[in-house]
Amino acid sequence: MSETKITNTAVILLGHGAPENVKNIPEYLSNIRGGKVSSPEVIAEVTQRYEKIGGSSPLRQLTEKQAEALQTFLNQNGDEFKVYYGMRVWSPYIKDVVKQAVDDGAERIIAICLAPQYSEWSTERYWRAFLEATKIVQAHIPIHFITSWAGDPNLIDAFEERYRSAVEKIKADGIEEFHTVFTVHSIPEGPQGKEDPYVLDYNRTMDGLIERVNPSPWYQAYQSQGMIPVPWLEPSVEQTIDEIADAEGKTVLVVPLGFVCDHVEILYDIDVVFKDYAGEKGIKLYRTDSLNNAPGLISALAGAVWERLI
Numbered sequence: 411m412s413e414t415k416i417t418n419t420a421v422i423l424l425g426h427g428a429p430e431n432v433k434n435i436p437e438y439l440s441n442i443r444g445g446k447v448s449s450p451e452v453i454a455e456v457t458q459r460y461e462k463i464g465g466s467s468p469l470r471q472l473t474e475k476q477a478e479a480l481q482t483f484l485n486q487n488g489d490e491f492k493v494y495y496g497m498r499v500w501s502p503y504i505k506d507v508v509k510q511a512v513d514d515g516a517e518r519i520i521a522i523c524l525a526p527q528y529s530e531w532s533t534e535r536y537w538r539a540f541l542e543a544t545k546i547v548q549a550h551i552p553i554h555f556i557t558s559w560a561g562d563p564n565l566i567d568a569f570e571e572r573y574r575s576a577v578e579k580i581k582a583d584g585i586e587e588f589h590t591v592f593t594v595h596s597i598p599e600g601p602q603g604k605e606d607p608y609v610l611d612y613n614r615t616m617d618g619l620i621e622r623v624n625p626s627p628w629y630q631a632y633q634s635q636g637m638i639p640v641p642w643l644e645p646s647v648e649q650t651i652d653e654i655a656d657a658e659g660k661t662v663l664v665v666p667l668g669f670v671c672d673h674v675e676i677l678y679d680i681d682v683v684f685k686d687y688a689g690e691k692g693i694k695l696y697r698t699d700s701l702n703n704a705p706g707l708i709s710a711l712a713g714a715v716w717e718r719l720i
Contacts, residue, residue, distance in 0.1 A: 420516035421484070421493045421715055422507055423477055424523045424536045427500025428467035428673055432457050434500075441499040452637060463677040470497070472671040472702050473524065479708045484715065491715075492516070498539050508543035518552040519544070520715055524670055526565055527611035528558035531597045559714040560611035566618040568706025569667060572698040573623050576663055580696055588661035588696075589654045590625035591647060592616045594668025595675065596632035599641040609643070615667045625663075629653070633666070633684075634675045647684050655691040662688055664697040670707055672700045 429438040435457050439448040448456075460466065473495045481493035492514065496507030511519055523536045537555050544553050559565060580588055594612050616630060631650040635642040645653075647664070654662060664680055680697050688695040701707040 417490045418515055418517045419489075419491050419719075420511035420514070420519045421480065421491055422504070422511065422519060422521045422540070423473060423480070423493065423495040423711070424504060424521055424540060425469065425473050425495060425497050427497030427503075428469040429460065429500060430466050430470065432460050432465055435460065438500055455637075459674055459678045462682050463674060467673045467677075469671065469673040470500075472673075473497075475703045476524075476671070476708070476711070479703045480711050480715075483708050483712045496540075498536055504536075504539045505543040505546060508540065508549065509547045512547050512549050512551075516549075516551065518554070519549065520554045520556065520718055522556040522559070522711060522714055525595075525668060526558070526560045526562070526615060526670070526710075527594060527608055527668055528560070529597055529608035529611075530606050531608070532595075533557055554718050556714050556718055558607075558611050559710055561614040561618055562710040562713055563618075564706045564709035564713055565615070566622060568701050568704045568710065569615070569619050569665070569698070570622045571704065571706065572701065573619065573625075573663075573665060576665075576696055576698045577623075580661065580663065585661050585694075588663050589657075589659045590628040590663050590665060591631050591650050591654075592619075592628065593631050593633045593647055593664060593666045593680075596635045596642040596644075596646070598636075598638070599643055612667070619665070619667070627657075634679050647680075648687055651684070651688050651691060651693060651695075655693060660693055662693055662695045664695060666697065666700070669700065671702045676700055 429435050436453055439453060439456060440446065477493040477495045481491060484491040494507045494511055496502055496504035498504055521540045523533050525533065540555060597606060597608060629650045631645050631647045632643045633647045635646065664684060666676060669676055685695045
């Protein structure tokens with residue numbers, strides 16, 4: 411008996427999620443903390459960050475555009491893919507999106523985390539949320555979870571394009587010498603820190619880009635450390651800026667490799683906090699534009715999906 415051909419494949423892009431206005435921040439923080447209520451001080455701090463970037467994050471809108479572009483790309487040969495996006499701590503929640511995909515008649519589901527570098531500390535949370543959702547809706551169909559796509563050549567292409575574009579802007583300002591700082595989101599140290607595959611995946615992305623653009627000098631840093639009182643992976647961006655200041659550097663280009671679209675870690679942490687911190691040291695800070703729905707990013711996501719189906 412021949413195997414039944416699967417023609418209806420659901421692809422779900424998994425993201426962290428972000429509040430769409432400051433009124434949602436207490437509930438959003440509670441979701442992150444597993445239902446625990448955050449202190450007024452923490453709520454005020456996070457609210458202030460979002461107010462600094464206009465009161466909301468563009469994460470949902472940008473992820474929706476990524477999903478639309480990926481669906482178009484995957485279906486260019488007449489295949490039947492439907493691309494969804496689900497968030498772990500905000501709407502649309504992963505559990506609701508999985509149910510929608512099943513209700514739409516999906517014959518298999520492929521989920522991919524929108525952080526290219528795999529981490530036991532973070533990526534595994536998306537896997538658990540996705541797996542739990544499939545159990546709740548009793549999705550008795552093949553399911554796949556793509557963990558890492560950190561070294562995908564198309565992803566490196568996309569970062570290279572953004573890097574070269576940023577260098578052009580720096581040189582247009584009459585600056586020839588600058589220091590490059592690569593960043594990803596920091597995670598706690600310990601059993602899921604230094605030994606976490608995340609660091610190796612970070613190196614895969616970074617080394618791939620360094621081979622293309624040959625920056626000099628360059629630094630590897632971690633950003634956006636959380637508020638929980640544990641050691642986080644270092645060096646931080648601030649520590650790296652201090653090092654550059656000590657070396658009498660005057661210009662820095664920040665290249666966030668762990669993020670695929672604009673959100674608070676980009677628009678606030680880099681564009682506000684790091685830029686102000688560098689300015690206090692007499693350093694001008696630039697950053698590469700986020701990938702958002704860059705063709706290279708969409709090709710990388712498509713490649714990861716197709717590779718899983720081989």
